[in-house]
Amino acid sequence: MEGKVPFLPATASAHAGEMNWLFAGLVATSVFILLLVFGLMIVFCVRYRKGSGADRGDRMTKTWRVEVAWTAATFVLFMGLYAWGANLYIDLHRPPADATDIYVVGKQWMWKVEHPGGQKEIDALHVPVGRPVRLVLSSEDVIHDFAIPAFRIRQDAVPGRYETLWFTPTAVGDYHLFCAEFCGTDHARMGGTITVMEPGDFQRWLDQQGAMETLAQEGAALFRQYGCSGCHGAASTVHAPPLDGLFGRPVPLASGETVVADDRYIRDSILMPKAQVAAGYPPIMPSFAGQIGEDDLLKIVAYIKSLGTKERPAR
């Protein structure tokens, strides 16, 4: 179901069409069950009303066949809906490898957006049409929820962790952005606009934001400012793991487990270093919880990610 569907917001992302079908499927199933139950109730009410000439003798005995048949039929029907929805949900949380990362921080009461090139926006998000975008969401205070009805997506932004979701916009235009989790006095005003642009226009928009440091470059400065380089830098005498090429690599932990170093792992390593200690290293890294805000964390994580690729910030 693409294009304009009556009573629904615009259908403007690659998943939105299927979401419409799923919604239609749920409504159709509910309406069918509703009509069946109420239809039978009404029929019986009328047929067996007081004084009607309906035959009341010869009562039918219950048979297990009927019980099993309707139980199995509804079970299969609802499990089918569940599998359909779960499949879509899982897909929405598995971004393609070529998706662009955009960082979003929710706080009372605004959305702060940072593009990988360092461009910043507040209560606005510009994206190119037809390209997958992966959002990394976090919150500085309470739970918020990033919701774009035209894309049929919403995701809680939870303090203390990263949540991700992705979408591919399919139609150029402006769409509403909302906070969909009651988060305080000005919750109702915590919204904005998503602007979907042609890739060329988007590139021009990025360029117009002026020359600025990329997120990774800002992160590199913070990495020194917070003293990380004292232990992790090349010249350090402390026995700390080098962070080059860390992103995306499996990391053996002291506990014997192995985890993949993703955004979340790096973030947790900074805030809760004792929770997952890298194998072969002493657990001497101090926790930076409460000292580094979400904004700066994103930049440091972006910097550590950039160390995995060849294009290291030249500083």
Ligand SMILES: [Cu+2]
């Ligand atoms: Cu909010």
